[in-house]
Amino acid sequence: MRHWNILLHLTTEVKTMAEKKQRRVTESEKRRHRKAVKRNRFLAKLGIFALVVCLVVFGVNKFISSRYQTGEQIDNDIKTADDLKDKVVNVLVCGIDYERGRDLGMTDVIMYVTLDVEGNKVSAMQIPRDVYIGDDVKTGGTKKINGVYAHGDEENQIMNLVKAINDKLELKVDHYVTLDMDALVEMVNWIDWGFEMYVPCEIVLEDKATGNTKVLIKEPGWYTLTGEEVQLIVRNRNYGSADTQRAEVQRYFYASLIKNFTENLTVSDFIKVMNRFTQYLTTDMHWTKIASMAKFGFSVDFNDMTLIKPATHGYNVIYEGKTRELNIQHFVKEDLAETLNTYFRPYQDPVSADQLEIPGAPPKGEVTRDWGVVAASTTTIGALLAGAQQ
Secondary structure, three states: OHHHHHHHHHHHHHHHHHHHOOOOOOHHHHHHHHHHHHHHHHHHHHHHHHHHHHHHHHHHHHHHHHHOEEOOOOOHHHOOOHHHOOOEEEEEEEEEEOOOOOOOOEEEEEEEEEEEOOOOEEEEEEOOOOEEOOOOOOOOOOOEHHHHHHHOOOOOOHHHHHHHHHHHHOOOOOEEEEEEOOHHHHHHHHOOOOEEEEEOOOEEEEOOOOOOEEEEEOOOEEEEEOHHHHHHHHHOOOOOOOHHHHHHHHHHHHHHHHHHHHHHOOHHHHHHHHHHHHHHEEEOOOHHHHHHHHHHHHHOOHHHEEEEEOOEEEEEEEEOOOOOEEEEEEEOHHHHHHHHHHHOOOOOOOOOHHHOOOOOOOOOEEEEEEEEEEOOEEEEHHHHHHHHHO
């Protein structure tokens, strides 16, 4: 309100000054009068310009802020320490899946992203949805991390996962972003120059109800895809190695998305993106913070954007007191500790494997199959794109 009062006072004062100068004057006064009129016109224009700027800034702020859902703020004890806030920002990014017949959404994609502002680097950890989070965390009985979002005690569901990540992995979380997975289709279809994606393997879709299969992608290569096709590819789990190959395919989607946007987006395009897709977004951040982070992301070299998937050990298990067999993975804790210390604690003291409360063994029950360890995998957006061009 104070800004508007200043502008109104300025405009009124300019008008009053101009009216006083309308009296008869001498020749010398006329010369001074003409100079004053020019100055007053300039001040009036300046006042109007300032008013327009305020209207635009406050109007865009109100418009964009009203388009996305602003969620609950994260507790300070979960956030990065004050003395490190200018150096690093940690963000939990989740894609939420609302399948038909399911009242509560589940996290189909979970990524923990560290923006190393001082080092001008970005590291993103792909957390498999089937990872065992522990018996003390509410998951709806699955014991998997992708059930935490919908089954915790928090009214703002993403806070269930924020707290679990902080408690189990000793990771700070400064902000969160959730995106409805349905937005993926519209986002890709919005790209009028055609969304090009490198697909690293054959994609065979399976209808769970009938068991029928359909080949969507026959061989590795670059393809111009629709939003519907991209969604099928990114969410497909019909592989021998299920989540492992799925994570690999998703990496190429992230690389392709970053390539498409950084090579083709202008400022006006960014505003269009904000306008069109903010209704699918929930975050604790103000839109100006999102824009600032996007600007930082655009400044980072592709070879300094690192994607990490820690080592996991997979099993088929029938939990105690249950009859249904479930596929579940647990992190290899020594590998996990090293990964977190290397990429996600750039300015913090290291945390040992013993200090991590995430389980390092399968849940209690009958292990019906041991799938073995899937080694850790680390790459960069630059390496993915370079490999795709060969």
